[in-house]
Amino acid sequence: MPRKTMLDYVRETPQVLNGQIAQDMARPLADAFLGSSYDRVRIVACGSSKNAAMIARPYLRRSLGREVIVTEPYTFCAYEHELPASEFTFVVSQSGYSTNALAALDLIRSFGMKALGVTGDANSDFRQAADALFDYGVGNEEVGYVTKGVTSLVVFLWLFGIDVALGEGRLSTEERSREIAKIEALVPRYMSVLEQAPLVLEHRYKELSSMERTFLIGAGTNYGISCEGALKFGECLQIPAIPLELEEYLHGPNLQLAPTYTVFVNAVGASDRARAREIVEATRLVTDHVFVLTDDRGFEGATVTVDPLESSLLAPLSLLPFYQVLAYQLTEDKHLWHKHPLVARFDRRLSGKSDNYVDKEVL
Protein backbone atom coordinates (compact mmCIF):
# COMPACT_ATOMS: atom_id res chain seq x y z
CA MET A 1 0.00 0.00 0.00
CA PRO A 2 1.42 3.45 -0.89
CA ARG A 3 2.52 5.59 2.01
CA LYS A 4 -0.13 8.03 3.17
CA THR A 5 0.47 11.71 2.54
CA MET A 6 -0.42 14.85 4.47
CA LEU A 7 -3.37 15.20 2.10
CA ASP A 8 -4.72 11.77 3.07
CA TYR A 9 -4.56 12.75 6.73
CA VAL A 10 -6.22 16.11 6.10
CA ARG A 11 -9.05 14.27 4.35
CA GLU A 12 -9.53 11.73 7.13
CA THR A 13 -9.58 14.35 9.88
CA PRO A 14 -13.40 14.76 10.06
CA GLN A 15 -13.69 11.02 10.73
CA VAL A 16 -11.21 11.36 13.60
CA LEU A 17 -13.19 14.25 15.07
CA ASN A 18 -16.42 12.28 14.92
CA GLY A 19 -14.70 9.40 16.71
CA GLN A 20 -13.36 11.68 19.45
CA ILE A 21 -16.82 13.11 20.03
CA ALA A 22 -18.53 9.69 19.96
CA GLN A 23 -16.04 8.29 22.47
CA ASP A 24 -15.99 11.43 24.63
CA MET A 25 -12.20 11.19 24.45
CA ALA A 26 -11.47 13.99 26.90
CA ARG A 27 -13.65 12.67 29.72
CA PRO A 28 -10.74 10.99 31.61
CA LEU A 29 -8.76 14.24 31.57
CA ALA A 30 -11.82 16.20 32.68
CA ASP A 31 -12.34 13.70 35.51
CA ALA A 32 -8.72 14.24 36.61
CA PHE A 33 -9.37 17.99 36.67
CA LEU A 34 -12.64 17.64 38.55
CA GLY A 35 -10.93 15.52 41.24
CA SER A 36 -9.44 18.64 42.89
CA SER A 37 -9.90 22.35 42.92
CA TYR A 38 -7.93 24.31 40.32
CA ASP A 39 -8.05 27.93 39.30
CA ARG A 40 -5.95 27.76 36.15
CA VAL A 41 -4.68 25.36 33.52
CA ARG A 42 -1.21 25.14 32.02
CA ILE A 43 -0.64 23.26 28.79
CA VAL A 44 3.02 22.42 28.16
CA ALA A 45 3.66 21.64 24.49
CA CYS A 46 5.91 22.42 21.53
CA GLY A 47 5.60 22.77 17.75
CA SER A 48 2.26 21.83 16.25
CA SER A 49 1.02 20.62 19.63
CA LYS A 50 1.69 24.07 21.06
CA ASN A 51 -0.08 25.64 18.09
CA ALA A 52 -3.07 23.37 18.65
CA ALA A 53 -3.18 24.58 22.26
CA MET A 54 -3.05 28.17 21.01
CA ILE A 55 -5.93 27.51 18.62
CA ALA A 56 -7.93 25.84 21.40
CA ARG A 57 -7.14 28.44 24.05
CA PRO A 58 -9.78 31.16 23.45
CA TYR A 59 -12.71 28.72 23.60
CA LEU A 60 -11.08 26.65 26.36
CA ARG A 61 -10.62 29.72 28.59
CA ARG A 62 -14.29 30.47 28.20
CA SER A 63 -15.58 26.95 28.77
CA LEU A 64 -13.29 26.38 31.77
CA GLY A 65 -14.02 29.84 33.15
CA ARG A 66 -10.32 29.99 34.04
CA GLU A 67 -7.05 31.20 32.64
CA VAL A 68 -5.25 28.83 30.30
CA ILE A 69 -1.50 29.25 29.95
CA VAL A 70 0.38 27.67 27.06
CA THR A 71 4.08 27.14 27.80
CA GLU A 72 6.84 25.63 25.69
CA PRO A 73 8.45 22.65 27.50
CA TYR A 74 11.92 24.23 27.55
CA THR A 75 10.58 27.45 29.04
CA PHE A 76 8.56 25.42 31.52
CA CYS A 77 11.65 23.54 32.70
CA ALA A 78 13.92 26.58 32.76
CA TYR A 79 11.65 29.33 34.03
CA GLU A 80 8.00 28.56 34.72
CA HIS A 81 7.39 25.57 36.93
CA GLU A 82 6.16 26.97 40.22
CA LEU A 83 3.37 24.38 39.99
CA PRO A 84 1.06 25.76 42.65
CA ALA A 85 -1.55 23.29 43.88
CA SER A 86 -4.20 25.43 42.20
CA GLU A 87 -2.70 24.90 38.73
CA PHE A 88 -3.76 21.93 36.60
CA THR A 89 -0.71 21.21 34.46
CA PHE A 90 -0.41 18.68 31.71
CA VAL A 91 2.19 18.00 29.04
CA VAL A 92 1.21 17.27 25.44
CA SER A 93 3.19 15.53 22.74
CA GLN A 94 1.49 13.95 19.75
CA SER A 95 4.42 11.63 19.10
CA GLY A 96 5.23 11.15 22.78
CA TYR A 97 8.94 11.35 21.91
CA SER A 98 9.81 15.07 22.09
CA THR A 99 12.74 15.33 24.48
CA ASN A 100 11.66 18.67 25.92
CA ALA A 101 8.16 17.37 26.67
CA LEU A 102 9.67 14.27 28.31
CA ALA A 103 11.92 16.54 30.40
CA ALA A 104 8.86 18.51 31.50
CA LEU A 105 7.21 15.29 32.73
CA ASP A 106 10.42 14.33 34.56
CA LEU A 107 10.57 17.71 36.23
CA ILE A 108 6.97 17.47 37.44
CA ARG A 109 7.75 14.03 38.89
CA SER A 110 10.90 15.32 40.56
CA PHE A 111 8.68 17.66 42.59
CA GLY A 112 6.76 14.63 43.80
CA MET A 113 3.75 15.63 41.74
CA LYS A 114 1.70 13.53 39.39
CA ALA A 115 2.92 13.98 35.82
CA LEU A 116 -0.01 14.08 33.41
CA GLY A 117 0.74 13.35 29.76
CA VAL A 118 -1.54 13.78 26.75
CA THR A 119 -0.40 12.01 23.61
CA GLY A 120 -1.41 10.57 20.26
CA ASP A 121 0.68 7.47 20.86
CA ALA A 122 0.08 5.66 24.13
CA ASN A 123 2.97 3.26 23.39
CA SER A 124 5.55 6.02 23.05
CA ASP A 125 8.11 7.19 25.62
CA PHE A 126 5.28 9.08 27.30
CA ARG A 127 4.02 5.77 28.68
CA GLN A 128 6.98 5.48 31.07
CA ALA A 129 7.43 9.19 31.65
CA ALA A 130 3.86 10.01 32.70
CA ASP A 131 2.05 8.91 35.85
CA ALA A 132 -1.26 9.23 34.07
CA LEU A 133 -1.50 9.04 30.29
CA PHE A 134 -4.37 10.38 28.19
CA ASP A 135 -4.72 9.35 24.56
CA TYR A 136 -6.38 12.11 22.59
CA GLY A 137 -7.63 9.80 19.90
CA VAL A 138 -5.80 10.90 16.75
CA GLY A 139 -4.70 7.38 15.82
CA ASN A 140 -1.70 6.73 13.66
CA GLU A 141 -0.16 9.57 11.66
CA GLU A 142 2.77 8.37 9.61
CA VAL A 143 3.83 11.75 8.26
CA GLY A 144 6.10 13.89 10.42
CA TYR A 145 4.50 17.12 9.17
CA VAL A 146 1.40 16.50 11.22
CA THR A 147 -2.06 17.64 10.14
CA LYS A 148 -4.86 15.52 11.61
CA GLY A 149 -2.96 15.46 14.89
CA VAL A 150 -3.27 19.23 15.16
CA THR A 151 -6.97 19.53 14.40
CA SER A 152 -7.88 16.61 16.63
CA LEU A 153 -5.80 17.95 19.53
CA VAL A 154 -7.76 21.21 19.31
CA VAL A 155 -11.03 19.30 19.43
CA PHE A 156 -9.80 17.18 22.35
CA LEU A 157 -8.97 20.32 24.34
CA TRP A 158 -12.38 21.79 23.55
CA LEU A 159 -14.09 18.57 24.66
CA PHE A 160 -12.07 18.73 27.88
CA GLY A 161 -13.39 22.25 28.56
CA ILE A 162 -16.96 21.23 27.80
CA ASP A 163 -16.78 18.15 30.06
CA VAL A 164 -15.35 20.23 32.91
CA ALA A 165 -18.16 22.78 32.48
CA LEU A 166 -20.69 19.93 32.60
CA GLY A 167 -19.04 18.38 35.65
CA GLU A 168 -19.08 21.70 37.47
CA GLY A 169 -22.73 22.25 36.63
CA ARG A 170 -22.04 25.29 34.47
CA LEU A 171 -23.49 23.46 31.46
CA SER A 172 -26.59 21.28 31.46
CA THR A 173 -26.64 18.09 29.41
CA GLU A 174 -28.66 19.91 26.74
CA GLU A 175 -26.23 22.80 26.67
CA ARG A 176 -23.34 20.36 26.38
CA SER A 177 -25.05 18.79 23.37
CA ARG A 178 -25.43 22.24 21.81
CA GLU A 179 -21.71 22.95 22.27
CA ILE A 180 -20.84 19.59 20.74
CA ALA A 181 -23.17 20.36 17.81
CA LYS A 182 -21.19 23.56 17.21
CA ILE A 183 -17.97 21.55 16.97
CA GLU A 184 -19.71 19.15 14.59
CA ALA A 185 -20.87 22.12 12.52
CA LEU A 186 -17.21 22.84 11.82
CA VAL A 187 -16.94 19.73 9.68
CA PRO A 188 -18.88 21.03 6.61
CA ARG A 189 -16.93 24.28 6.86
CA TYR A 190 -13.67 22.36 7.08
CA MET A 191 -14.71 20.36 4.00
CA SER A 192 -15.60 23.54 2.15
CA VAL A 193 -12.14 25.00 2.84
CA LEU A 194 -10.60 21.69 1.77
CA GLU A 195 -12.45 22.05 -1.54
CA GLN A 196 -11.55 25.72 -1.98
CA ALA A 197 -7.82 25.27 -1.32
CA PRO A 198 -6.92 23.54 -4.62
CA LEU A 199 -9.02 26.07 -6.55
CA VAL A 200 -7.13 28.96 -4.96
CA LEU A 201 -3.87 27.17 -5.67
CA GLU A 202 -4.81 26.72 -9.32
CA HIS A 203 -6.05 30.29 -9.72
CA ARG A 204 -3.03 31.93 -8.08
CA TYR A 205 -0.42 29.29 -8.75
CA LYS A 206 2.32 31.61 -10.02
CA GLU A 207 2.36 33.77 -6.92
CA LEU A 208 1.86 30.91 -4.45
CA SER A 209 4.57 28.79 -6.00
CA SER A 210 7.03 31.69 -5.85
CA MET A 211 6.37 32.87 -2.28
CA GLU A 212 9.55 33.92 -0.54
CA ARG A 213 8.59 35.80 2.60
CA THR A 214 5.24 35.52 4.24
CA PHE A 215 3.28 37.03 7.09
CA LEU A 216 0.27 35.19 8.49
CA ILE A 217 -1.86 37.42 10.65
CA GLY A 218 -4.88 36.97 12.88
CA ALA A 219 -6.18 37.43 16.42
CA GLY A 220 -7.61 35.00 18.98
CA THR A 221 -8.27 31.57 17.49
CA ASN A 222 -7.24 33.01 14.11
CA TYR A 223 -3.79 33.74 15.57
CA GLY A 224 -3.31 30.07 16.48
CA ILE A 225 -4.17 29.21 12.87
CA SER A 226 -1.52 31.70 11.73
CA CYS A 227 1.04 30.00 13.99
CA GLU A 228 0.31 26.56 12.59
CA GLY A 229 0.13 27.81 8.97
CA ALA A 230 3.52 29.45 9.45
CA LEU A 231 4.99 26.26 10.96
CA LYS A 232 3.74 24.21 8.02
CA PHE A 233 5.12 26.67 5.44
CA GLY A 234 8.40 26.79 7.32
CA GLU A 235 8.95 23.05 7.78
CA CYS A 236 7.63 21.94 4.39
CA LEU A 237 8.28 24.81 1.98
CA GLN A 238 11.34 26.04 3.89
CA ILE A 239 10.47 29.71 3.57
CA PRO A 240 10.39 32.38 6.27
CA ALA A 241 6.79 32.47 7.48
CA ILE A 242 6.01 34.80 10.34
CA PRO A 243 2.81 34.57 12.38
CA LEU A 244 1.62 37.87 13.82
CA GLU A 245 -1.26 38.97 15.97
CA LEU A 246 -3.54 41.06 13.78
CA GLU A 247 -2.60 44.43 15.17
CA GLU A 248 1.02 43.61 16.07
CA TYR A 249 1.57 43.56 12.32
CA LEU A 250 1.27 47.34 12.39
CA HIS A 251 3.92 47.73 15.06
CA GLY A 252 7.07 47.13 13.10
CA PRO A 253 6.61 44.14 10.78
CA ASN A 254 4.64 46.19 8.23
CA LEU A 255 7.70 48.39 7.71
CA GLN A 256 9.51 45.60 5.89
CA LEU A 257 6.62 45.02 3.47
CA ALA A 258 7.46 45.13 -0.23
CA PRO A 259 5.66 43.97 -3.38
CA THR A 260 7.48 40.62 -3.03
CA TYR A 261 5.81 39.81 0.29
CA THR A 262 2.85 37.47 0.62
CA VAL A 263 0.37 38.21 3.40
CA PHE A 264 -2.31 35.83 4.66
CA VAL A 265 -5.06 37.34 6.78
CA ASN A 266 -7.16 35.02 8.95
CA ALA A 267 -10.29 36.93 9.83
CA VAL A 268 -13.07 34.55 10.78
CA GLY A 269 -15.48 36.00 13.34
CA ALA A 270 -17.33 39.28 13.60
CA SER A 271 -15.01 40.93 16.10
CA ASP A 272 -12.04 41.19 13.71
CA ARG A 273 -13.96 42.16 10.58
CA ALA A 274 -13.56 45.93 10.56
CA ARG A 275 -9.91 45.93 11.55
CA ALA A 276 -9.06 43.15 9.10
CA ARG A 277 -10.60 45.15 6.25
CA GLU A 278 -8.49 48.19 7.09
CA ILE A 279 -5.37 46.08 7.34
CA VAL A 280 -6.04 44.34 4.04
CA GLU A 281 -6.74 47.61 2.23
CA ALA A 282 -3.50 49.12 3.49
CA THR A 283 -1.50 45.98 2.71
CA ARG A 284 -2.84 45.89 -0.85
CA LEU A 285 -1.23 49.27 -1.43
CA VAL A 286 2.15 47.55 -1.09
CA THR A 287 1.68 44.01 -2.40
CA ASP A 288 -0.82 42.20 -4.63
CA HIS A 289 -0.09 38.95 -2.85
CA VAL A 290 -2.74 39.20 -0.18
CA PHE A 291 -4.89 36.21 0.76
CA VAL A 292 -7.95 36.77 2.92
CA LEU A 293 -9.70 33.92 4.73
CA THR A 294 -12.96 35.07 6.24
CA ASP A 295 -16.61 34.39 7.04
CA ASP A 296 -17.46 37.92 5.89
CA ARG A 297 -19.27 37.43 2.57
CA GLY A 298 -19.02 41.13 1.87
CA PHE A 299 -15.22 41.16 2.10
CA GLU A 300 -14.07 42.42 -1.28
CA GLY A 301 -11.56 40.10 -2.91
CA ALA A 302 -11.76 37.45 -0.17
CA THR A 303 -9.78 34.36 -1.13
CA VAL A 304 -11.50 31.74 1.01
CA THR A 305 -14.91 32.19 2.56
CA VAL A 306 -16.64 30.03 5.15
CA ASP A 307 -20.19 30.19 6.45
CA PRO A 308 -20.36 32.10 9.73
CA LEU A 309 -20.63 29.96 12.85
CA GLU A 310 -21.26 30.84 16.45
CA SER A 311 -19.11 30.66 18.44
CA SER A 312 -16.49 32.51 16.48
CA LEU A 313 -14.03 31.19 19.06
CA LEU A 314 -14.44 27.82 17.34
CA ALA A 315 -15.01 28.83 13.72
CA PRO A 316 -11.41 29.60 12.58
CA LEU A 317 -10.43 25.94 13.01
CA SER A 318 -12.05 25.32 9.63
CA LEU A 319 -9.21 27.30 7.98
CA LEU A 320 -6.45 24.82 8.84
CA PRO A 321 -6.82 22.65 5.72
CA PHE A 322 -6.08 25.68 3.54
CA TYR A 323 -2.55 25.93 4.92
CA GLN A 324 -2.05 22.18 5.14
CA VAL A 325 -3.06 21.64 1.50
CA LEU A 326 -0.91 24.52 0.27
CA ALA A 327 2.11 23.35 2.25
CA TYR A 328 1.72 19.80 0.98
CA GLN A 329 0.97 20.51 -2.66
CA LEU A 330 3.58 23.21 -3.20
CA THR A 331 6.27 21.13 -1.48
CA GLU A 332 5.32 18.17 -3.65
CA ASP A 333 5.19 20.18 -6.89
CA LYS A 334 8.47 21.95 -6.18
CA HIS A 335 10.21 18.73 -5.07
CA LEU A 336 11.10 20.32 -1.77
CA TRP A 337 10.75 17.41 0.64
CA HIS A 338 14.50 17.16 1.03
CA LYS A 339 16.24 19.82 3.08
CA HIS A 340 19.60 21.47 2.59
CA PRO A 341 22.22 18.70 2.82
CA LEU A 342 23.73 20.16 5.99
CA VAL A 343 20.44 19.92 7.86
CA ALA A 344 20.94 16.14 8.15
CA ARG A 345 24.21 16.86 10.00
CA PHE A 346 22.35 19.22 12.31
CA ASP A 347 19.77 16.55 12.99
CA ARG A 348 22.43 13.94 13.77
CA ARG A 349 24.11 16.36 16.17
CA LEU A 350 20.95 17.61 17.81
CA SER A 351 17.45 16.21 17.58
CA GLY A 352 14.30 17.24 19.39
CA LYS A 353 13.13 13.64 19.60
CA SER A 354 14.39 10.83 21.84
CA ASP A 355 16.52 7.91 20.60
CA ASN A 356 13.48 5.67 20.52
CA TYR A 357 11.76 7.83 17.92
CA VAL A 358 11.64 6.37 14.44
CA ASP A 359 12.12 9.21 11.96
CA LYS A 360 9.19 9.58 9.64
CA GLU A 361 10.85 11.87 7.13
CA VAL A 362 14.08 11.67 5.17
CA LEU A 363 15.75 15.04 5.42
Ligand SMILES: O=P(O)(O)OC[C@H]1O[C@](O)(CO)[C@@H](O)[C@@H]1O
Ligand atom coordinates in the same frame (compact mmCIF):
# COMPACT_ATOMS: atom_id res chain seq x y z
O1 LIG B 1 3.78 16.98 19.49
P1 LIG B 1 5.16 16.44 19.41
O2 LIG B 1 5.20 15.06 18.88
O3 LIG B 1 5.88 16.61 20.70
O4 LIG B 1 5.93 17.26 18.32
C1 LIG B 1 6.01 18.60 18.29
C2 LIG B 1 6.73 19.07 17.06
O5 LIG B 1 7.93 18.40 16.86
C3 LIG B 1 8.14 18.24 15.45
O6 LIG B 1 7.90 16.90 15.13
C4 LIG B 1 9.55 18.59 15.12
O7 LIG B 1 9.85 19.80 15.62
C5 LIG B 1 7.13 19.08 14.79
O8 LIG B 1 6.84 18.71 13.49
C6 LIG B 1 6.02 18.91 15.76
O9 LIG B 1 5.05 19.85 15.57
